[in-house]
Amino acid sequence: MAGLSALNGGCVRLWWRRLPPVGQNRRVRADPDDYAEAVLDTVERIPPGRVLAYGDVAEMVGSGGPRQVGRVMSLYGGGVPWWRVIRADGSPPQGHEVSALKEYRAEGTPLRPDGRRVDMRRARWDGR
DNA sequence: CTTGTGACCCTAA
DNA sequence: ATTAGGGCCACAA
Numbered sequence: 810m811a812g813l814s815a816l817n818g819g820c821v822r823l824w825w826r827r828l829p830p831v832g833q834n835r836r837v838r839a840d841p842d843d844y845a846e847a848v849l850d851t852v853e854r855i856p857p858g859r860v861l862a863y864g865d866v867a868e869m870v871g872s873g874g875p876r877q878v879g880r881v882m883s884l885y886g887g888g889v890p891w892w893r894v895i896r897a898d899g900s901p902p903q904g905h906e907v908s909a910l911k912e913y914r915a916e917g918t919p920l921r922p923d924g925r926r927v928d929m930r931r932a933r934w935d936g937r
Numbered sequence: 938c939t940t941g942t943g944a945c946c947c948t949a950a
Numbered sequence: 951a952t953t954a955g956g957g958c959c960a961c962a963a
Contacts, residue, residue, distance in 0.1 A: 902944040
């Protein structure tokens with residue numbers, strides 16, 4: 810997406826690196842825009858009525874962590890089904906609880922008895 | 938360089 | 951069921 814490049818000035822430096830478990834290659838991502846793209850692409854594939862935790866998205870993307878995903882969603886999440894990316898405990902994105910709950914009701918996302926959080930056991934998307 | 942700040946996560950109590 | 955504390959990593963000041 811051209812918009813992301815414009816927003817970030819297309820910087821190409823290494824911006825993130827994870828020290829891998831012993832015996833594995835370290836994962837490095839060169840371009841923040843590429844990372845944001847990867848995150849948003851993943852979010853777009855989440856089926857209606859299902860959700861992914863921030864950490865789940867990070868795992869599927871293959872780099873970064875929950876906070877990095879959260880950052881991308883905060884900055885660029887407006888154009889994708891952002892309400893399908895939530896906390897691991899099932900609570901909607903911080904600061905967007907109300908509108909998120911509305912979406913869940915609309916697309917039939919399984920909620921817990923209290924009606925304030927998603928039932929992760931049923932709603933978590935397996936990626937398939 | 939250091940510090941503070943997140944649409945986060947995990948464990949223990 | 952909740953909370954507290956520590957960990958996490960990128961980013962801006």
